[in-house]
Amino acid sequence: MKIQHRESERHVLTIVVDNEPGILAKITGLFTARGYNIDSLTVADISEDHHISRITVVTNGPPPVIDQIMAQLERLVPVHKVTDLTDEGPHVERELALIKVAGKGEDRVEALRLADVFRASVVDTTTSSFIFELTGTPEKIDSFVALMRELGLVEVGRTGIVGMMRGAEAA
Known part of the structure; x- marks a missing residue:
């Protein structure tokens, strides 16, 4: 058996x-x-x-x-x-992440362009780095972090997932 x-x-x-x-x-x-x-x-x-x-x-x-x-x-x-x-059943999941990226020149420009595509906000900036804030599904955050690795990823902080059922009733 x-x-x-x-x-x-x-x-x-x-x-x-x-x-x-x-x-x-x-x-x-x-x-x-x-x-x-x-x-x-x-x-x-x-x-x-x-x-x-x-x-x-x-x-x-x-x-x-x-x-x-x-x-x-x-x-x-x-x-x-x-x-x-x-x-x-159907529910919404979201996570918040702070992503620090260091770079100069074209890498800096590309990081900003990708942040715009992912709707990430710049919450801190220096002449050599950014901290982006990104909210979304874990997969969206994973994708953004993977792209930032190629452009100078320094550090990532993630909140963990929160979720809620769709519709009028409480779960």
Whole structure:
């Protein structure tokens, strides 16, 4: 009898939690305990009284493992809601990046031209470098960074992915 292994799939999970010490460690511990990597992790306060936060986790795993992780997340006391945006349907994902590029002459001109094509904003400039701000899908940011490598990429800072379901309802 041949055992079939389901392929790993990318999943974007949102977790609404009480904003309390140690909750992030508990959540990341569930992934660590199963040997699954977190590709992206963002956390933000989402309530006026600062008591509720929203955590967005991007990970890869077979659907049964993701289902198990979600079930265990839902059992944690400070967790209010867990949503797998990937399984729920159409959603929007965005990431913010700051990209520092150093260069002179034609490389500098080309970096500015490409930034315009990608709708990146110049948020800092010196006579020898730029810092671009770019918002978009991870693939868009990856493409821009790859092009900047050829023109003098110095440093990249990325926020991680945030996601939200399309339509009027909250996820």
